Amino acid sequence: MLTEEKKREILDRLKNGVIQYDEDAVREAAQEAVEFGMDANEAIFEGLVSGMEEVGRLFEEQEYFVPELLMCADALYAGLDILKPHVKKMDLGVKGSVVIGTVEGDVHDIGKNIVKMMFDVAGFTVYDLGRDVPLDKFVEEQLRTDSDLVCLSAMMTTTMVGMQKVIEKLKQKNPDVKIMIGGAPVSKELADKWGADGYAPDANNALKEAINMISSLRKMRQEAEANRIEGR
Amino acid sequence: MAVSTISSKERILRLFRGEEIDRVPCFSGMGNITTEGLNQLGYRFATVHLDAKKMAESAATTPKFFGFESAVVPFDLTVEAEALGCEINVYAHSEDILYPTIKEKIIHNEEEMEIEISKDLLQKGRIQLVKEAIKLLQEEIGGEYAVGTYVLGPFTLAGQIMELNELLKLSFKKPDKVGRLLDLLADVIVMVAKEYESAGVDYITVREMGATSDVLSPRVFKSLILPYLQKVFRELKGNTVLHICGKTNDIVGFMMESGTKAISVDQKNDISETRKKLGRDALIFGNYDPYNVLVRGDTELVRSTIGRCIEEGVSAVWPGCDIWPTVPPENMKAMMDEITNYGG
Structure with missing residues (x-):
């Protein structure tokens, strides 16, 4: 039986497993969560995401660097793969599909993958175009999938300028689409100038932005849950 | 303002020898060709990576047009990786400025990390082409200006030939194994760099940006x-x-402990701090932002930034990365003017 105590224990193991990049521990805890019939959303948000929030803090404080971050992400995915099939659809008013990729000329995709991870967690449908993606491909894919969000990433100044063109074309074809840009050379000023809706200049900020987004989802979930209980 | 009596090349060579010079030099160890130069030659960016003559001619335009004190070849970061067997993409179709990248890595996972270096490595890819371009540059402008080239550092080169995610994680999980790969790549880099030295290059920059503290801890x-x-x-x-x-x-x-003669850092470095830490004789090159200042800024910002670099104590005014080709000519001129007037 899933006692409150057992639930707490599983959530702690999920959380700590992510922080300590222990894929096996996370896998085991996720498996147990499923066996005990725990709410998969709760396991994801209160366990895995809560761990990732702590990782974000450690990264910001320079306790953790990119290698650790990548290993934590692997641990998170190890849990997510097990829990996701058991997620009951959440109605949070977010439709949620996103086109994401690194622009042509740029083969760096770590920042992009971190942002993608948080979309995966949030239950978005993610159309990942990968790296070195020709500019027109972003526009085509957005139209094909009718996604509400497009995320463009560039690690190098030398490729960043391509983003401006994609933003123009996307806005022309679909004024409602939201566009996020990210990567080392990106600044708030450039994002504003080019008409992007959001930006994240580095992995740290990308992670922070993504966690912020997921944290607000988490809050919405908790509120929805509280309302449900009250309404009973 | 004193009229300078020494050439740019002599000034830079004296700087490396630790001798007195009339003013701070303004040069770079990374790519610095401009669209202005390419347009005058009538070359498309995608074509200058594959032809020694075009490469040298393009590189020479920056000192020739602006008095910038060095010319540097190549312009991309794939030369060593290509020689090691990676396929590259020069984006031949593109009218935009896209730097060549690696299309296919040779190491995808841990199991593939034991690579062997071909005996005729120096004949592969574009190493001889770059060497030839260095010789051409020395002939054409080497009397007046310094001629530089660059190689990647072992870790950054590893990141070019191996899936970066895997490399980063293994750096943490299996440092010994990564160490063996870096050891081998250090040999490769030495071979390539010596080949360039034999062509008479004036200085070589080792670009190890993959190991920045944005990615790896100082401990690692x-x-x-x-x-x-x-x-x-x-x-x-x-x-x-x-x-x-x-x-x-x-x-x-640690950068100084590597045994290099000089270090180069970008705009994220606090130069005053670095100068304090390394002492007055250390050669510290930097650290203006080649995009947000040199390309996007106005001449006022360019001048004030160069002034700031000199005031904080750089040994040479030098960009944080490759100079992005679309730099407005008036900004290049403003930079050089600021240096010749106030660099002393």
Whole structure:
């Protein structure tokens, strides 16, 4: 039986497993969560995401660097793969599909993958175009999938300028689409100038932005849950 | 303002020898061709990577047009990786400025890390082409200006030939295994750099930006990156610069311990701090932002930034990365004017 105590224990193991990049521990805890019939959303948000929030803090404080971050992400995915099939659809008013990729000329995709991870967690449908993606491909894919969000990433100044063109074309074809840009050379000023809706200049900020987004989802979930209980 | 009596080349060589000079030099160890130069020659960017003559001619335009004090070849970061067997993409179709990248890596996972270096490595890819371009540059402008080239550092080269995710994780999980790869790549880098030295290059920059503190901890830098940089610099007898961009304040001491003659850092480095830490004789090159200042700024911002670099104590005014080709000519002129007037 899933006692409150057992639930707490599983959530702690999920959380700590992510922080300590222990894929096996996370896998085991996720498996147990499923066996005990725990709410998969709760396991994801209160366990895995809560761990990732702590990782974000450690990264910001320079306790953790990119290698650790990548290993934590692997641990998170190890849990997510097990829990996701058991997620009951959440109605949070977010439709949620996103086109994401690194622009042509740029083969760096770590920042992009971190942002993608948080979309995966949030239950978005993610159309990942990968790296070195020709500019027109972003526009085509957005139209094909009718996604509400497009995320463009560039690690190098030398490729960043391509983003401006994609933003123009996307806005022309679909004024409602939201566009996020990210990567080392990106600044708030450039994002504003080019008409992007959001930006994240580095992995740290990308992670922070993504966690912020997921944290607000988490809050919405908790509120929805509280309302449900009250309404009973 | 004193009229300078020495050439740019002499000024830069004296700087490396630690001798007195009339003013701070303004040069770079990374790519610095401009669209202005390419347009005058009528060359498309995608074509200048594959032809020694075009490469040298393009590189020579920056000193010729603007008085910038060095010319540098190549312009992309794939030369060594290509020689090691990676396929590259020069984006031949593109009218835009896209730098060549690696299309296919040769190491995809841990199992593929045991690679062997071909005996005729120096005949592969574009190494001889770059060497030829260095010779052409020395003939054409080498009397007046310094001619530079660059190679990647072992870790950054590893990131070019191997899936970066895997490399980063293994740097943490299996540092010994990554160390063996870096050791081998240090040999490759020494071979390539010596080949360039034999062509008469004036200085070589080793670009190890993959090991910036934005990515790796200073602790890992010391244990895993530094030993192989030391191996490289032990072998190179000419003028050397170690370049790392991004956060570097916590590793500038290690950068100096690598055995390089000079270090190069970008706009994220606090130069006053670095100068304090490394002392007055250390050669510290930097650290203006080549995009947000030189390309996007106005001449006022360019002048004030160059002034700031000099005031904070750089040994040479030098960009944080490659100079982005679309730099407005008036900004290049403003930079050089500021240096010749106030660099003393």
